[in-house]
Every structure is written in C-alpha cells, then in structure tokens.
Amino acid sequence: MSAFLGKFSDELIKNAKYIATPGKGILAADESTGTIGKRLSSINVDNNIDNRQALRDLLLTSPNALPYLCGVIFFEETLYQKTLDGKPFVELLKENNVVPGIKVDKGTVDLAGTNGETTTQGFDSLGARCQQFYEAGARFAKWRAVLKIGITEPSELSIQQNAQGLARYARICQDNGLVPIVEPEVLTDGSHDIKKCAAVTETVLAACYKALNDHHVLLEGTLLKPNMVTPGSDSPKVAPEVIAEYTVAALRRTVPPAVPGIVFLSGGQSEEEATVNLNAMNKLEVLKPWTLSFSFGRALQQSTLKTWGGKKENVAKAQEVFLGRCKANSAATLGKYVGGNGDGLANESLYVKGYKY
Amino acid sequence: MSCFTGKYTDELIANAAYIGTPGKGILAADESTGTIGKRFSSINVENVETNRRAFRELLFTTPGALKYLSGVILFEETLYQKTADGKPFVELLKENGVLPGIKVDKGVVELAGTDGETTTQGLDGLLLRCQKYYEAGARFAKWRAVLKIGPNEPSQLSINENANGLARYAIICQEAGLVPIVEPEILVDGAHDIAKCANVTERVLAACYKALNDHHVLLEGTLLKPNMVTPGSESPKVAPEVVAEYTVRALQRTMPAAVPAVVFLSGGQSEEEATINLNAINKLKTKKPWTLTFSFGRALQQSTLKAWAGKEENLQKAQAAFLTRCKANSEATLGTYQGAGSLSEGASESLHVKDYKY
Numbered sequence: 001m002s003a004f005l006g007k008f009s010d011e012l013i014k015n016a017k018y019i020a021t022p023g024k025g026i027l028a029a030d031e032s033t034g035t036i037g038k039r040l041s042s043i044n045v046d047n048n049i050d051n052r053q054a055l056r057d058l059l060l061t062s063p064n065a066l067p068y069l070c071g072v073i074f075f076e077e078t079l080y081q082k083t084l085d086g087k088p089f090v091e092l093l094k095e096n097n098v099v100p101g102i103k104v105d106k107g108t109v110d111l112a113g114t115n116g117e118t119t120t121q122g123f124d125s126l127g128a129r130c131q132q133f134y135e136a137g138a139r140f141a142k143w144r145a146v147l148k149i150g151i152t153e154p155s156e157l158s159i160q161q162n163a164q165g166l167a168r169y170a171r172i173c174q175d176n177g178l179v180p181i182v183e184p185e186v187l188t189d190g191s192h193d194i195k196k197c198a199a200v201t202e203t204v205l206a207a208c209y210k211a212l213n214d215h216h217v218l219l220e221g222t223l224l225k226p227n228m229v230t231p232g233s234d235s236p237k238v239a240p241e242v243i244a245e246y247t248v249a250a251l252r253r254t255v256p257p258a259v260p261g262i263v264f265l266s267g268g269q270s271e272e273e274a275t276v277n278l279n280a281m282n283k284l285e286v287l288k289p290w291t292l293s294f295s296f297g298r299a300l301q302q303s304t305l306k307t308w309g310g311k312k313e314n315v316a317k318a319q320e321v322f323l324g325r326c327k328a329n330s331a332a333t334l335g336k337y338v339g340g341n342g343d344g345l346a347n348e349s350l351y352v353k354g355y356k357y
Numbered sequence: 358m359s360c361f362t363g364k365y366t367d368e369l370i371a372n373a374a375y376i377g378t379p380g381k382g383i384l385a386a387d388e389s390t391g392t393i394g395k396r397f398s399s400i401n402v403e404n405v406e407t408n409r410r411a412f413r414e415l416l417f418t419t420p421g422a423l424k425y426l427s428g429v430i431l432f433e434e435t436l437y438q439k440t441a442d443g444k445p446f447v448e449l450l451k452e453n454g455v456l457p458g459i460k461v462d463k464g465v466v467e468l469a470g471t472d473g474e475t476t477t478q479g480l481d482g483l484l485l486r487c488q489k490y491y492e493a494g495a496r497f498a499k500w501r502a503v504l505k506i507g508p509n510e511p512s513q514l515s516i517n518e519n520a521n522g523l524a525r526y527a528i529i530c531q532e533a534g535l536v537p538i539v540e541p542e543i544l545v546d547g548a549h550d551i552a553k554c555a556n557v558t559e560r561v562l563a564a565c566y567k568a569l570n571d572h573h574v575l576l577e578g579t580l581l582k583p584n585m586v587t588p589g590s591e592s593p594k595v596a597p598e599v600v601a602e603y604t605v606r607a608l609q610r611t612m613p614a615a616v617p618a619v620v621f622l623s624g625g626q627s628e629e630e631a632t633i634n635l636n637a638i639n640k641l642k643t644k645k646p647w648t649l650t651f652s653f654g655r656a657l658q659q660s661t662l663k664a665w666a667g668k669e670e671n672l673q674k675a676q677a678a679f680l681t682r683c684k685a686n687s688e689a690t691l692g693t694y695q696g697a698g699s700l701s702e703g704a705s706e707s708l709h710v711k712d713y714k715y
Binding site: 002003198199200202203206207209210213214219249252253254255256257258287288289 | 359360555556557559560563564566567570571576577606608609610611612613614615644645646
C-alpha cells in the first residue's frame with residue numbers, strides 16, 4: 001500500500017464509513033468567534049460566550065434532529081462547551097451517534113505575488129493539537145483551502161500550495177486518530193460559466209488526490225468536502241439537473257472510489273437551493289461509488305438563526321425550523337426531497353462576495 | 358471540463374464503454390515482428406510474413422471465439438493483412454463486433470543515469486500515424502510503458518517520464534479518434550512481496566491519472582491496462598483471493614470511476630493463473646465502478662501456439678485450445694469461471710521471462 005497504516009487505521013476507516021451513512025450528513029457549526037459574530041450581529045445578538053453557547057445548544061438539543069446528522073463540526077471553544085443543562089456537547093452527540101468534529105485550520109493568508117490568492121495556515125503543533133482534540137472526543141477534523149476563479153486564477157502555485165497543505169493536514173490528522181475532511185473550496189465569485197467551474201474543479205481535485213497519494217494518506221479514512229459545480233455568482237443560474245450532471249462528472253473524473261463519502265459545502269447557496277441541488281445529484285442515474293451528502297453551515301442554520309433572533313421564547317420554533325432543514329437534507333441524500341419545505345427564509349441567497357470565514 | 362472534447366468525443370466514449378462489455382475482453386495479438394519471432398522459434402516455425410498471417414488468421418477465424426472478444430490489438434503489419442480468402446482482418450473483426458486496435462509505441466529506450474529503467478518512444482508524427490490507422494479501421498490504440506521494482510526503483514524520474522509519455526500518447530490518440538489503452542506495466546521481476554507491488558502500483562497509477570488530467574485527456578474515452586498486484590517472481594505465490602484484494606484496492610485508491618474498464622495484462626502468468634486471478638477479482642465483493650476484464654497476449658495464445666506448431670493439420674486442435682481460453686476468460690470477467698477440468702498442454706506453464714522485452 002502506498003498509504004501509511006498507523007495505529008488508528010481501522011478506526012479511521014470505520015468512522016469515515018459511518019459519516020458516509022446514507023440519510024445523514026454533517027452540521028458545520030464551526031464558525032470562528034469572528035465569523036459567528038457576523039451571524040449574531042445580523043440578528044442583533046451580542047457576540048459573547050454565553051450567546052455562542054446558547055445558539056449551539058439550540059441546534060444540538062433540537063428534538064429529533066440528531067438522527068439526521070452523522071457529524072457536527074465544532075470550533076475549538078465549542079468542543080469544550082456544555083448544554084444549558086450542563087452536559088458536555090461532545091457527550092450529547094456521542095449519546096446520539098453523532099460524531100464530533102473539529103476545525104483545525106487557522107484561516108487563510110495571502111500568497112504574495114498572486115492576485116489575492118491564499119493558502120491556509122495551521123500546521124504549527126497541529127499533531128499535538130489533534131491529539132488533544134482526540135482526547136476531548138473529536139473523531140474527525142476539517143481544514144478549508146480556498147481557491148478562486150479569475151483570468152489567471154487559480155494559479156499553479158495556488159493549486160499546488162493548497163493541495164499540498166490539505167495533504168499534509170490529512171496525514172497529520174490520521175496520525176492522531178482524526179478522519180480528515182479535505183475541503184478545497186473553489187469560490188463561486190465571478191462571471192464564469194459552469195464549464196469553467198467544472199474545469200477548475202477537476203484540475204483542483206486531481207491535484208488534491210495526487211498530493212494525498214504522495215503524502216501516504218489512507219483514502220478510505222478521509223472524506224471530501226468540495227463545492228458543487230455551478231455557474232459563477234455573476235452568471236445566470238442553471239437547473240439543478242445541470243448542476244448535478246457537471247458536479248457528478250467532475251467527481252467521477254477525479255475522486256477515487258476508495259473515498260467513502262463526499263459532503264458538499266453550500267457556498268453562497270440558499271438553504272433551499274443547496275437542498276434541491278443535493279437532491280438532484282442523488283437522483284442522477286449514473287454510477288457513483290461514494291455517498292453524496294451535506295456538510296452545511298449557513299444552509300442549515302440561516303432561517304433557524306432568523307427565527308431565534310436571540311430570544312428564549314423563540315427557541316422551540318427555531319428548533320422546528322432547524323429540524324425541517326435537517327429532514328430536507330436527509331431526504332436529499334436519498335434523492336427523495338420533494339421541495340417546498342421552507343418559507344421565504346429558506347430561499348434567501350446566502351452569497352457574500354469574497355466570503356471569509 | 359478540464360478535458361479536451363474534440364470531434365470524436367461521443368465515439369471515444371461509446372467505443373471505450375463497448376470494450377468494457379461484461380463477458381468480453383481483448384486479445385493482444387500485437388507482437389512486433391521480432392517478438393512473434395521468439396514465439397515461433399519456440400515451436401520451430403519460420404518467422405516469415407505468411408506464417409505471421411497464418412497464425413493470426415487461425416486465431417481470428419476460430420469458430421465461436423470472436424463473441425468473447427470486444428477488441429483485438431494488432432501490430433501495424435497485421436492491420437493491413439487479409440485472410441487466405443482475401444478478406445481484410447479488420448473487416449472480419451468488425452463484422453463480428455470486435456474492434457480493431459493498433460500498437461502505436463516504438464519500444465523502450467533506457468533512461469541514462471538510472472539502473473536500467475526505461476521510457477517509451479513513438480511520439481514523433483504520432484498524430485498522423487493515428488489518423489492513418491483510424492482510416493484503416495482501427496478504433497483503439499495501445500502504448501506500453503514499463504517500470505520495475507528494485508531498491509531504488511521505480512525512480513521518480515521513471516514514474517514521471519512514463520506517466521507523461523502515456524498522457525501525451527493518450528491525448529494524441531483521442532485527437533485522432535482512437536481510444537487509448539493506458540498501459541503502465543510494473544514488471545513482476547524481483548523478490549519483493551505483494552505489499553511492495555501494491556505500494557508501487559498505487560504510486561504509479563496516481564502519477565498516471567494526474568498526468569492524464571494535466572494533459573486534458575477524456576477519461577471516459579480511455580481504458581487502463583495495468584499489471585495485477587502480485588508478489589515478485591522470486592517470491593512465494595499467494596492465493597488468487599489475495600491477488601484480487603490487493604489489486605482491486607490499488608485501483609479503488611487511484612482510478613477514477615469515469616474510466617469505464619480495466620483490461621489486465623497477464624505479465625508472466627500462466628494461462629490458467631491469469632484466468633483464475635481475473636475470476637477472483639470479479640468475485641470480490643467490494644466497490645468496483647469499472648469493468649474488470651482481460652487484455653491477454655501470451656495468456657490467451659500459449660497453448661494455441663503449442664497445439665498449432667505451425668502445421669495446417671493441427672488447425673482444429675489449435676482453434677479448440679484458443680476457444681477454450683477465450684471462453685474461460687469471458688467467464689472470469691463474470692466471476693463464474695469454475696476452473697479447467699483438464700488443461701491443454703501449456704495452460705499452466707508459467708510464461709514469465711525475466712526482464713521481459715516485447
């Protein structure tokens with residue numbers, strides 16, 4: 001095997017496979033303190049530790065929601081927080097067969113000499129940090145690499161750096177018992193068409209899998225978190241079936257079957273859009289040797305957040321809204337979503353130009 | 358798409374998919390003049406054009422055999438030859454639903470500074486040659502890259518050179534309407550274990566698919582012709598199920614689902630060994646989003662050759678031997694091969710030749 005099999009191999013394979021369970025997906029609740037601040041300020045809520053805890057408590061204690069989730073990604077602060085009743089979040093998840101995950105990157109920095117392209121940092125003491133997170137109960141990790149489409153972008157440098165970074169991160173995670181989610185996000189910003197997005201996505205994914213192979217990463221113990229293949233944000237939209245076709249073709253051309261599951265990011269898509277597109281992919285009648293599911297942040301939380309508005313009396317209603325999105329996306333992973341599950345809020349675009357976490 | 362889509366796109370996809378039809382496989386009958394000479398001398402037959410033509414005719418006119426074949430790889434001379442009745446081989450094959458293929462590489466040359474590693478030549482004027490072959494009726498091509506396992510081998514240079522060569526060849530073929538069979542053969546020579554072979558095979562295949570992506574090759578219009586993953590020739594053999602497990606896992610880790618089929622080379626395996634391993638591969642219960650079939654040369658022809666021995670009176674006996682192997686391998690692609698009751702002479706004979714050169 002060109003993959004390195006350390007002491008966690010069996011566990012990594014088992015956990016990755018579980019996260020790829022059809023009908024389940026991931027809640028990305030790993031917004032950094034700065035980013036969650038933006039969300040909270042949009043509903044006029046103060047960005048303090050109690051409110052951050054209250055929001056995550058609202059989500060994780062939503063009655064009947066957890067069966068639709070196989071994992072939740074946390075920011076470091078949240079990994080050590082408890083429910084309002086005093087139960088560690090990690091314990092609550094484990095009791096409900098939801099795997100706790102942890103964001104381990106430290107954001108992006110500019111690549112000098114490029115036109116605003118970035119690489120992702122977070123390697124210093126990454127092994128030790130992963131070990132700590134494992135001890136705290138985390139069993140998977142996430143690292144977001146960002147690429148953009150432009151006249152000369154993504155550059156070869158950006159592709160190589162981000163692919164190498166993802167591969168190194170992945171190997172270190174596996175050394176410490178965490179299933180790495182590999183996330184090479186190609187931003188939607190731009191006026192390019194869907195073909196351009198497909199070409200870039202395929203090139204980026206091919207580079208990622210070559211790097212993962214070079215770094216002896218055990219693919220059976222990883223997951224992929226890619227963008228869907230869509231037209232640029234400044235271009236006319238296309239039908240979900242078209243997105244499904246281009247996205248699945250791109251993945252078929254680049255993602256080895258050894259990878260058990262693909263968990264899409266939602267980018268700037270509205271809640272409803274993301275669900276409908278995921279559904280179309282799962283309905284597509286073509287051979288797909290990995291499960292296709294979700295790892296949504298904004299696309300699972302947006303209307304829940306608005307409904308809550310920071311008020312205790314809105315919690316139950318907000319939780320119902322959250323359950324609605326979880327159910328909808330679960331159905332989408334099975335190609336069974338019938339749509340219309342949500343009011344105007346679910347259709348609100350979540351696109352922010354040049355989006356930074 | 359990062360791949361090039363020219364005027365042959367739909368045809369390439371259709372032909373590659375057809376070659377991957379379950380129950381069918383490829384006869385590699387593309388031995389160069391020099392190489393077929395070695396085969397002939399082993400049965401005391403003169404290496405002249407008429408004998409080369411006669412032997413290939415024997416194979417292609419075997420009653421009932423062609424339905425087990427989706428393609429036949431030909432050497433350039435053979436592409437233009439006819440049956441004794443005057444029917445072009447290409448026509449005979451096409452009438453029977455068999456796609457003609459053509460070997461387009463020009464053999465290996467050494468990489469200076471390495472320990473006997475090689476790269477493959479044949480890129481010069483390749484587009485024009487492929488266009489000519491397409492006009493002559495060929496619809497797929499084959500190019501053999503060779504790597505070896507040793508203390509320092511395969512070197513990064515060898516991997517990069519051979520992967521790049523395969524990718525260049527592949528895109529040129531597609532520009533000319535030929536489905537490229539991508540063949541990165543890792544020789545079985547050596548005392549290494551199966552894990553080592555797996556390790557190298559995975560690295561080589563990963564490099565190949567990166568190169569194919571870099572060169573904008575349409576994967577849906579290609580095929581892969583890899584070695585099976587086995588212990589080295591000087592190491593103890595393992596069970597077919599073990600070969601199957603390591604082989605399929607190596608492919609799962611490197612080969613995108615867009616590739617419709619894998620057509621294994623037989624290397625130095627005996628006819629029976631190759632069939633049994635292919636059968637085990639198809640019986641394995643795991644994710645296999647591509648057809649797994651054969652592209653055998655020696656492992657389809659060995660006992661046929663022996664039975665023929667160059668004599669016309671042996672024709673039926675020889676054709677019977679060939680039909681047996683075709684049928685056996687067809688069953689192996691479906692995982693239904695039961696093993697040979699009584700093997701033809703030569704069917705279990707190892708075909709390993711150290712440091713094999715075509």
